[in-house]
Amino acid sequence: MDWIQRNGRALLLALVALIGVSGCAGSLTGDTYSRGEARRAMVVKFGTVQSVRLVKLEGTKSPVGTIAGGAIGGIAGSSIGRGKGAAVGAVLGAVAGGLAGSAVEEGVTRSQGVEVTVRMDDGRYMAVVQEDAGEGFRAGERVRIVQDGGTMRVTR
Structure with missing residues (x-):
């Protein structure tokens, strides 16, 4: 044996x-929600992409x-x-x-991510890091920031 x-x-x-x-x-993409996030009220803010850079998510x-x-x-x-x-x-x-x-x-x-820096409509800047799902955000593009407590995501 x-x-x-x-x-x-x-x-x-x-x-x-x-x-x-x-x-x-x-x-960790912008269009994926956990089961616990379903049917929850989330804050939506709008802004303009200032920069996008590739990052690595451990x-x-x-x-x-x-x-x-x-x-x-x-x-x-x-x-x-x-x-x-x-x-x-x-x-x-x-x-x-x-x-x-x-x-x-x-x-x-390990996965590829993006850091999207957005100038919010109120003049503040916000950077959101999320998994790169091929959204292809570009500087000057209008986007939404969806916030649920401390969790944020950038979407179109």
Whole structure:
């Protein structure tokens, strides 16, 4: 019985959890609302885009990537040696796998964003950072700022 047959089920479960991480991050675009935002009154203000610049939105850093990577690394490490060697390999594999899983999760969920600076109709300036969904905002364009508490988004 080889290593994959002995550890296949646990390896598959950990891999599915790690891949699932990419679907866990919520969208931060201007046209995506969370379920909790539905049917809420929001303040709408108007202004003119002054500038737009590309920014990077860091990925999520939840325990899922670390745990899944640790499980995969621990399983892989335990196949090295016998007795104490297998135990040491499992520990080292779990630590290395946890670090790698965390890095993979952050990289997979990282996204492109935009910082839109708007001159509001009352003369104030506001900058809103959101995920770049290809809206293509341009300087001089009229836009809406939709505000729900501390959350804001730029839309047309």
